[in-house]
Amino acid sequence: MDTGRQYKIFISAAEPSADAHCAGLINALRKTGLDIEFAGLGGIKMQAAGCSLIENTASGAVMGAAAFGHIGRYIKLINKAKKYIKNNKIDLVVVCDSPSFNFHIAKAAKEAGIGTLFYVAPQLWAWGGWRIGKLRKYCDKLCCILPFEQDWFSRRGIDATFVGNPLLDEAGGNLRTNIKDFRDFKLVVSLPNPSQNARLAILPGSRAAEIETLWPAMQQIAIRLKQKYEGITFNAVAVDEKGLAILKSRQLSGFDCDYSIGNVMEAARRADFAIVASGSATLQVAAAGCPMVIMYQSSKLLWHLAGKFIIKTKYLSLVNILADKELVPEFMPYFTSIEPVVKAIELLLEDKESIAETSGELVRLAEPMVGNAAEKVGKIVIEKIKSQNPVGGAKKINAVHNK
Numbered sequence: 200m201d202t203g204r205q206y207k208i209f210i211s212a213a214e215p216s217a218d219a220h221c222a223g224l225i226n227a228l229r230k231t232g233l234d235i236e237f238a239g240l241g242g243i244k245m246q247a248a249g250c251s252l253i254e255n256t257a258s259g260a261v262m263g264a265a266a267f268g269h270i271g272r273y274i275k276l277i278n279k280a281k282k283y284i285k286n287n288k289i290d291l292v293v294v295c296d297s298p299s300f301n302f303h304i305a306k307a308a309k310e311a312g313i314g315t316l317f318y319v320a321p322q323l324w325a326w327g328g329w330r331i332g333k334l335r336k337y338c339d340k341l342c343c344i345l346p347f348e349q350d351w352f353s354r355r356g357i358d359a360t361f362v363g364n365p366l367l368d369e370a371g372g373n374l375r376t377n378i379k380d381f382r383d384f385k386l387v388v389s390l391p392n393p394s395q396n397a398r399l400a401i402l403p404g405s406r407a408a409e410i411e412t413l414w415p416a417m418q419q420i421a422i423r424l425k426q427k428y429e430g431i432t433f434n435a436v437a438v439d440e441k442g443l444a445i446l447k448s449r450q451l452s453g454f455d456c457d458y459s460i461g462n463v464m465e466a467a468r469r470a471d472f473a474i475v476a477s478g479s480a481t482l483q484v485a486a487a488g489c490p491m492v493i494m495y496q497s498s499k500l501l502w503h504l505a506g507k508f509i510i511k512t513k514y515l516s517l518v519n520i521l522a523d524k525e526l527v528p529e530f531m532p533y534f535t536s537i538e539p540v541v542k543a544i545e546l547l548l549e550d551k552e553s554i555a556e557t558s559g560e561l562v563r564l565a566e567p568m569v570g571n572a573a574e575k576v577g578k579i580v581i582e583k584i585k586s587q588n589p590v591g592g593a594k595k596i597n598a599v600h601n602k
Contacts, residue, residue: 206290206584210239211304215405216479217295218242218257220365223573225250253283281307289313290584305337314583316340318576320348325512331355342576346567363570366479369464370486370569397431400466404476405438410445412496413476416537418454423541434459436466477531481518486565488558492543495531521564
């Protein structure tokens with residue numbers, strides 16, 4: 200343990216998921232016994248872990264086309280972070296996800312002579328590959344959360360390490376039992392009413408834009424399924440109390456469900472099937488061994504004009520990208536008709552063997568990503584800050600400013 204030596208780490212997290220990842224990292228670093236002070240951009244989870252926030256960025260996160268309406272806010276945040284980094288003695292800057300925003304933070308760190316660590320790799324393998332030069336310039340260390348990313352980025356000159364997926368840290372030893380737990384599957388087609396005990400989880404996402412576009416459609420799908428399978432039940436999962444209030448306020452007439460908050464994996468463990476907004480939650484559902492359909496809505500015009508030409512991967516959902524096949528049905532982009540989604544769900548619910556096989560494949564897919572990601576990233580952080588010059592690049596810069 201270093202005695203009499205304090206380190207300071209600046210962390211930038213612009214979304215709720217990144218806030219959670221970085222809170223885990225902070226907690227892991229605190230267990231090392233090193234004297235580390237944390238400051239940065241994030242949310243309530245980072246703050247609760249002991250990070251001094253210069254601005255709460257996670258509560259109002261937006262993405263995609265919706266982000267254009269918030270450019271002014273992001274410019275102010277970037278300038279505020281730049282000023283803080285320039286005027287404080289920082290040993291390392293950690294940026295998590297949101298590459299369009301965090302490239303600016305990493306650039307400010309490099310200009311101040313401070314090392315940078317990217318936690319969660321930008322998905323340049325899917326689109327935006329021209330940004331690899333920018334990543335190479337501003338990233339000293341890249342911590343990847345998908346198994347294939349380490350090799351992909353390493354071959355392009357990035358110091359990359361696969362650390363596991365923080366979303367799956369909670370799976371731990373439960374992962375291998377998920378198949379057994381889940382596979383008392385209730386939809387036994389030989390029963391008079393195969394839907395008698397069917398339980399469906401509905402996960403419309405955490406961002407306002409996702410809820411606005413997907414939640415009504417997901418409810419319509421549920422209503423249709425209820426008409427065919429009288430015994431089916433639904434549980435909708437909200438990211439937090441605010442998200443719960445939004446879901447309840449937009450509940451359609453004729454739709455009935457239970458609600459839960461936050462724990463995606465637990466909700467998926469209790470479910471026989473899930474309807475999920477595309478994103479990282481699909482990996483948690485996979486780790487629970489829960490078959491699913493994945494949805495994401497986009498502008499039909501933008502998709503046909505640009506989207507389908509920009510995206511380089513054969514599949515669009517993380518689950519199918521990792522499986523390198525359509526392991527689960529993906530409706531990306533979903534436009535307006537729920538008919539194909541309803542049909543896909545019905546086919547799966549009525550095929551006992553197929554749905555059980557899918558369950559096992561999903562668990563095996565998730566298994567390589569399970570581990571203590573926060574602890575692994577924490578070890579890399581400590582290596583970075585200890586390997587630097589004792590006086591630190593940031594301290595040299597600040598010495599100049601203080602003259």
